[in-house]
Amino acid sequence: MNTPLVPALPRTELPDLEAVLLDYNGVIGLQPDxxxxxxxxxxxxxxxxxxxxxxxxxxxxxxxxxxxxxxxxxxxxxxxxxxxxxxxxxxxxxxxxxxxxxMWTRTDSEVLRILHAAQTTTGVPMVLISNAPRPLADRLDESEWCATLMSRALYSARLGVNKPAPRAYEAALAAANWPAPERTLFVDNLLENCLAAARLGLRTLHYKGDPGDLARHLLPRRSATAQPAASGIAAASTVLAD
Known part of the structure; x- marks a missing residue:
């Protein structure tokens, strides 16, 4: 006789990330019109x-x-x-x-909401790594979101190198206290930058403007585990909902 499955209480699954490295323009920052x-x-x-x-x-x-x-x-x-x-x-x-x-300082409010939610629920450290000249770097450093979200903010003009040079990613990993690359998510709107990060072993998200993609990578997921009603029989199923 088949044993009926009774769903258990939902539980939260945290992303297994040690750090997130974020591009600015095209991810947090909106493009000029x-x-x-x-x-x-x-x-x-x-x-x-x-x-x-x-x-x-x-x-x-x-x-x-x-x-x-x-x-x-x-x-x-x-x-x-x-x-x-x-x-x-x-x-x-x-x-x-x-x-x-x-013209580079307007931000995507939904992306910032997701980043704040990720910080609150997971505590994952976030490092900004942006190709930006000194005047823009100084302005971004003064922003409220940068001060509250980012553990460090790195800019090409201060590093002396642009992404996709490996040294830019190495500086970001150092700023994040050298997390394991395979447990570090790099988010950028340019494919070439993501490919360079992947060659160093990082996880990557080629961001194309959908905040939902970011949420699926950063926010905890709800899972419901189904368990048998009768004891002594091991049967379970798990459904992940983004």
Whole structure:
């Protein structure tokens, strides 16, 4: 005769993580919109209708700025058009720096909610590892979410190296007190950065804008274990619900 299964009380399963390494832009931070790029292009002297060309030039020249190997003035001197100049201390350089920094500071409230919930329920340490120039790094350090969520915050301009260089991941692991790579989750919106992390043995989440993906990796899951009503018979089933 079959023994009926009686569900036991739900229990909580914690993710088996020792640390989480988080990218900023495209995960916690929202991407700039078309108006942001248009405003910055206009400030840099680019004619109307050339915003896409400006954005392409911006990214082509961005790597050494993010690495901290060139100054803000040097970065913008290569991007200005017309008769514009932005020497150190100029009002235009200040405006470019502020506009550039500000457009990267909007955050995804749902992602932050999930991170706070994970911190509260699991206590897993979180380390921010971002490709960011010094002005943006300074601004993010001043944010409330960074101060309350992150045990450490690392930026390429201070490290002198961008992801996906191995040294960036090694610095993040050191900041997290060297957790086991296989029990460390790295979250980034760029596939190349995730592939580089995976080569070092880290778990990865290639984040594509769905906070639910983050929740499934970080938040405790509820499990219900079914047990036999009659004693002496070992039978159980477990269902995990995200």
């Amino acid at each position: 078309a108006d942001d790029w248009r405003q910055l292009a206009t400030l840099a002297g680019w004619p109307e209708g050339t915003t896409e060309d400006f954005e392409a030039a911006f990214w082509k020249r961005r790597t050494p700025y993010d690495e901290g190997t060139i100054t803000t003035s040097a970065f913008w001197s290569r991007l200005l058009r017309g008769d514009r100049t932005a020497p150190p201390g100029s009002a235009l350089l200040d405006a470019l720096r502020e506009t550039d920094t500000e």
